[in-house]
Amino acid sequence: MGIVTDDNRCWWVATAMAFCVIVLTIDFFGVSVALPSIGRELGTSTSTLAWVINAFMLGLVGSLIVGGRLGDLLGRRKMLLAGLITFTASSILCGLAPSAIVLIVGRALQGAAAGFLFSNSLSIVTNAFPSDKRHIAVSFWAGVGTVGSAVGPFVGGVLTDLLSWRWFFFINIPFGVVALLLILLVVHESRDEDAPRAIDWTGCVLTIAGMVLLVLGLELSNSLGWQDVTVWITLVAAVVVLTGFVFAERKIRFPLIDFQLFTGRDFVCATQIGFLINFTLGALMLFLALYLQHVLELSPLVAGLIFLGYSVMLAVMSMLNAKVMEVLGPRRTVIIGMLLNGLSFLILFFCDTTTGIAMIVVALALGGTGQALAYTTSTAIAMASLPEQKAGAASGTIGSARIAGTAVGVAVATALFKALENSELAAQIAKAGDSMSVSQIREIHGLLAGTDDAAAALAKAAPNAAATMTTVVDQAFMAGFSAIMALAVVLSVIGTAIAFLLRPVLVNAADGTKEEVDGE
Numbered sequence: 001m002g003i004v005t006d007d008n009r010c011w012w013v014a015t016a017m018a019f020c021v022i023v024l025t026i027d028f029f030g031v032s033v034a035l036p037s038i039g040r041e042l043g044t045s046t047s048t049l050a051w052v053i054n055a056f057m058l059g060l061v062g063s064l065i066v067g068g069r070l071g072d073l074l075g076r077r078k079m080l081l082a083g084l085i086t087f088t089a090s091s092i093l094c095g096l097a098p099s100a101i102v103l104i105v106g107r108a109l110q111g112a113a114a115g116f117l118f119s120n121s122l123s124i125v126t127n128a129f130p131s132d133k134r135h136i137a138v139s140f141w142a143g144v145g146t147v148g149s150a151v152g153p154f155v156g157g158v159l160t161d162l163l164s165w166r167w168f169f170f171i172n173i174p175f176g177v178v179a180l181l182l183i184l185l186v187v188h189e190s191r192d193e194d195a196p197r198a199i200d201w202t203g204c205v206l207t208i209a210g211m212v213l214l215v216l217g218l219e220l221s222n223s224l225g226w227q228d229v230t231v232w233i234t235l236v237a238a239v240v241v242l243t244g245f246v247f248a249e250r251k252i253r254f255p256l257i258d259f260q261l262f263t264g265r266d267f268v269c270a271t272q273i274g275f276l277i278n279f280t281l282g283a284l285m286l287f288l289a290l291y292l293q294h295v296l297e298l299s300p301l302v303a304g305l306i307f308l309g310y311s312v313m314l315a316v317m318s319m320l321n322a323k324v325m326e327v328l329g330p331r332r333t334v335i336i337g338m339l340l341n342g343l344s345f346l347i348l349f350f351c352d353t354t355t356g357i358a359m360i361v362v363a364l365a366l367g368g369t370g371q372a373l374a375y376t377t378s379t380a381i382a383m384a385s386l387p388e389q390k391a392g393a394a395s396g397t398i399g400s401a402r403i404a405g406t407a408v409g410v411a412v413a414t415a416l417f418k419a420l421e422n423s424e425l426a427a428q429i430a431k432a433g434d435s436m437s438v439s440q441i442r443e444i445h446g447l448l449a450g451t452d453d454a455a456a457a458l459a460k461a462a463p464n465a466a467a468t469m470t471t472v473v474d475q476a477f478m479a480g481f482s483a484i485m486a487l488a489v490v491l492s493v494i495g496t497a498i499a500f501l502l503r504p505v506l507v508n509a510a511d512g513t514k515e516e517v518d519g520e
Contacts, residue, residue: 059111083116157304
């Protein structure tokens, strides 16, 4: 008897798909720890570093729906393999990048490939299990997949500290090979036989263009300021394009997004919750990594260890989520998850330049627990509310909404951060008056940008001058950081309110049956 049988194949499929997600989560969670080192070596500012994340997210949000659609038409296994091979190849490009531009291009390619991986892996898992076991399968997929998030920051910290940030991207290669072998061995081809044989290329172009313009406008505000007309032209263009996308989709015979998906309350609420969760997550991963290394002056390795407080709880609670959901019911599970998420950001809001590591670890542990409960359960609710043949389109739509949340979250947080950081910096310089020289002010701006020249100048400065510059830089940073954490608290509260609108049981849209997870 072989290891893989008809009875256990579905679990092998779930494991193979989880390996695909491991590749993504190691990359996403680990790169945040490596960002300060990347910035120093490539000579890039905080705003440019944000594009290392944004480029990935824009590629991902642009390809998620397309990847799911192509999977429905041409075969989910084929599209999954194409995404995995492309992701591994683009990881090599990132590791070899000689400049920030090449790295950002590589990250965009990674994101585009990741869209094919994410959308097709979730739909393959959904279709491999019977309806009464689907919520368990989704929890298993998410739980095993988030093991990557648990080791990602640690791997990123170790490789950056001991070798180089470049080796962080090369680590994707062995995971990609293992995932490739598993897919070839255990995953059968599947597609939506009822799907129309056409692709909405107009919708593809409009949604990608709209998201790029939106994030670009927010990023331009960092360098040009909100008073610049270019910023507002770009943002208005984004609104026009995205509005045009919505109208076009309603008139196209075979639209990229099936708006029938949004007729169900559970699907709509779960999608909104996912967007808000990822909005706050994107802001957290970027600015907490900078806070730990720039303000608290911790090494990448120590920062990676601290992030394990978040990642380990995320992985553990994702694997236990099915049991929690059976006891509490899906609605209560999401509500508790969003409350814990908000509490974690509230704790981080009170952080300052002298905060101890223990307080940050507690906050991250609460956030990881909340993220697991709310994210995984809302995914199960959304997928259970739709018939099986809509799995590809649904997973692509859910994933796009959530990745859009991360991309927009990073962009909005960066814009808010820079605005408040600059405002606080101007106030501190005005307060110092003539006691601060022109050269010191120039070095302060360099320190905020994270340049090596400014760091070297600070090391050579007189103790009193160095202390003054460090204080100004830290206070300016904390002004922006605290505002971001406050915004995350507000969004978590909004997500909690939306969670109350969810039904207390998972309902299978194919036959209307209720799955046995009613703890409410």
